[in-house]
Structure formats: C-alpha cells, structure tokens
Amino acid sequence: MKAAAGLRPRSRASFAWGRCVRGTYAPSDQAREITKSRSFTKPSRVLARFSLDGGHPAAANTNLLLRGFSFRLGGDGQRSEIFTQSVPIHFARTPEQMLAFLAARIRGPDGNPDWEKLEAFSASNPETLHQADYIAAHPLPASFASTTYWGVHAFPATNSKGETRFIKFKIMPVGEERRRAANEATAKAPDLLQGDLDSRIAARDIRFSVMALLDRPGDPVMDVTIRWPDEDRREAVRLGTIVVTGVEANDACDEAVFNPTNLAEGIGRPPDAMFAARCAAYAISQTRRR
Ligand code: HEM
Numbered sequence: 001m002k003a004a005a006g007l008r009p010r011s012r013a014s015f016a017w018g019r020c021v022r023g024t025y026a027p028s029d030q031a032r033e034i035t036k037s038r039s040f041t042k043p044s045r046v047l048a049r050f051s052l053d054g055g056h057p058a059a060a061n062t063n064l065l066l067r068g069f070s071f072r073l074g075g076d077g078q079r080s081e082i083f084t085q086s087v088p089i090h091f092a093r094t095p096e097q098m099l100a101f102l103a104a105r106i107r108g109p110d111g112n113p114d115w116e117k118l119e120a121f122s123a124s125n126p127e128t129l130h131q132a133d134y135i136a137a138h139p140l141p142a143s144f145a146s147t148t149y150w151g152v153h154a155f156p157a158t159n160s161k162g163e164t165r166f167i168k169f170k171i172m173p174v175g176e177e178r179r180r181a182a183n184e185a186t187a188k189a190p191d192l193l194q195g196d197l198d199s200r201i202a203a204r205d206i207r208f209s210v211m212a213l214l215d216r217p218g219d220p221v222m223d224v225t226i227r228w229p230d231e232d233r234r235e236a237v238r239l240g241t242i243v244v245t246g247v248e249a250n251d252a253c254d255e256a257v258f259n260p261t262n263l264a265e266g267i268g269r270p271p272d273a274m275f276a277a278r279c280a281a282y283a284i285s286q287t288r289r290r
Contacts, residue, residue, distance in 0.1 A: 001281070004102040005055020013285045015051035015068040015085075019144075019197055020253035022047055025073045025210070027240040034167060034212050035157040037266025039074030040239045047072045048244065049253040050144045050197060053085070065135050069149045069171060071242065072256065074264055081262040084149035084171050086140060088231065090224040091131040095277040101128050127225040143196045145206040145244075146173045153270035154221035154228075155263075157212065164268075166215035168228070170236065174207040198247065206244035211236045222272045257286050 001013040008016070023046040031041045053066035067086040074080050092098035104121040105113050122129055141147055151169030158164040200206050213234045220226055228234065259282045261269060269275060 001102055001285075002055070004105045008055060008057065010289050011055060011057040012289065013055060013281070015053050015070075016055050016057040018049045018051035018068075018250065018253060019194060020047070020049050020248040020250045021201060021244050022246050022248050022252075023206075023242055023244040025240050025242050028238045030237050031239040032160060034159055034165075034214075034237050034239060035266040036160040037074075037080060037157075037264045038078035039080035039264040040210070040266070042075065042078070044073050044075050046242055046244075047248065047252065047256060048242070049258075052193075065140055067140065067144060067147055067149070069144070069147075070258055072258060072262075073242075078264040079262055080264045080267060081258045081260065082151055082169055083258070083260050084151050084169060086147050086149055087131055087134050087138075088150040088152060088168075088170075088227055089131050089134060090152055090274060091128050092274070093127055093223055093225045094273050097125060097128065098274070098277070101125070130225050142192065143200065144193055145197065145200045146175075148172050149208075152224050153272060153275050154215065154219065155270050156268035158266050158268070166219065166221050167212035168231075170211040170213055171242075172209045172211055174209055174241065175205075201244055201247055204243070204245065208242045210239045210242060212239050221270070224272055224274050254289075259283060259286075 005013060005016070012018075025044050025046050027041050027043060035041065048069065048071035051068035051070070053068060065086075068084070069086075070081065070083045072079055072081045092101050100121060104118045107113055149171040151171075154166040154168055156164050157167045197206075213228070213231065213236050215221070215228070216234075219228045259279070260275065261279045263269065269279075
C-alpha cells in the first residue's frame, strides 16, 4: 500500500488527507433489537475523521473520488471504531489479490505504471474492477456532509436475546442530498470539500443516520467485492444518529489509534479474509507513522 501510494513516512497508507471532528451519538429505540453493544445502545461522544483516499496528506489532487468516514463511539471499555467509505464494495476479495492489484499499480521510473501488466491483471481478476465501475456510475455529491458511506463488511450483530444476524453499516446524511456532477464536485477538491465541511460544522449542519442493513439467508458474507442481492432496497434499522459538533486538531485523530477490531460486545468481527488482514495492517501503519 505504501509503495503504491507514495512512500511518505509519517502519513497513512491510505485515506491520508483528513479532517478530525467531534460529535455526539444518540441511539434510536430500535437499536437494541439488533445489537446489545453499549456503543450503539447508549448515547456517547464521538471522535471522527473525514478523509480522502490516497497516500498524500495534502491531497492537492482533483481525482481522488473515494471518501472515508471513520468514527469512534461508546464510553470507556465499551468503545467501537467503525470505518466507512463512499463505496459499498472493496477492490479485492483476498489479501493476495489486493497485494497483486497494488503491485500492478506501482509506478516505474517514468512515473507511469506498466499499462500492459495492469490490463492483464484486470482481465484475469475482473472483480477488482467492480469498485471503479461503481465509482464511475455514482458521482459523489459536493460535500462530505451529503455523502453516503458504507462499512463494506458483513458484521455479526447480537441482541440482548442472544439472537445473531449479519448487518452492514450504512451511514446516511440526514436532510437534503445535494448532488452535483462529478466534475463539478471534484473541480477544486479538497479546498472545496474542506471549506464546505468547515462552514457546515460551524452551522451545526452535519448529521448522519447510522443504519444497519439486515441480512437474508444466503447473503454472500465472505466476499467484499460484491453487494448483497437488492442491497439498496434492504430492510434497514436506524441504530442512531451522529451529529458533528466541532473541529478537533488533526493530532487528536492521528494519536487515537483507530483499529477495526475495536468493537464492543454485541458487534462481532466480520468473517471474511480482508477483515482479518485489516487487523494487522492498521496496527503496522500506526506504529510506522509514529
Ligand atoms: C474493505 C473496506 C475498507 C474500508 C471501509 C476502509 C476504510 C479506511 C478508512 C476510512 C481509513 C482512514 C482511517 C482514519 O480516518 O483514521 C483507512 C485507513 C487505512 N486502511 Fe482501510 N479500509 C478498508 C479496507 C482495508 C484493507 C483491506 C486494508 C489492508 C489489508 C486496509 C488498510 C488500511 C491502512 C493501513 C490504513 C491507514 C491506517 C492508519 O495509519 O491509521 N484497509 N481505511
């Protein structure tokens, strides 16, 4: 990841540009039907980070379309850290495929990747194009605040009756979704995005519903490159609401050591191979960038 993204010692391996914020989480009455996790059934403070994908912390880059939103919620001993992005699928099914995907994109001395190698890889790994196809077909809105974010993996959720089912996290903006054409949205990003974010935070205008999409028997829970059948029309339960209330110094997020395995009891670890790989990757990245 570092080699493909550019080797900048103190920056994240991906989603390097970010804005650290604070907020609040308020659970809905339905949350406990889905999970007994105290992170999701109790009100708490939130530490969160909006980000742009890629390895450049200044991200003076107009074509970085993918956006991230990571958040920590819950009180002491009951914290959970959820990572979401503005596409519902990942670009690789297995760690080996991800490694080959990234290796094929490493630039040569002329500053370009080996296009033939890249095309050959894509042809023999067609599922690695799903994410790019989705991005091309779904232009992003001009604001972090009106973007929808997905947790991608299927998480086992257990309620207080001991019933367990898979859910997917979907973080949906509350209020209007101001969509603009992709070109317009990214024309001056990230300045445009950051300016919009800061003014909306000042106006207390950023609010998200934390949704749990509910599984059906036979859903593919091991493959993060495909969606569940009819996923956009799935039955969904609103677990709660996040309100962004202020900007935090970026140091607060840089030092917070978010890890996808930090999940309070009631939400378990997704069973797919990519989630297992992530557990180590975040810890290694955080150690190196300190
Ligand atoms: C599949 C869905 C995935 C999502 C939704 C996701 C999302 C994110 C987000 C939002 C961040 C920024 C974190 C922050 O704001 O602090 C991030 C960072 C990162 N991701 Fe992922 N990611 C995914 C998969 C992966 C995979 C499969 C790997 C590697 C095996 C990976 C490795 C990393 C690393 C190393 C960082 C930098 C961590 C740090 O230094 O803090 N991610 N990811």
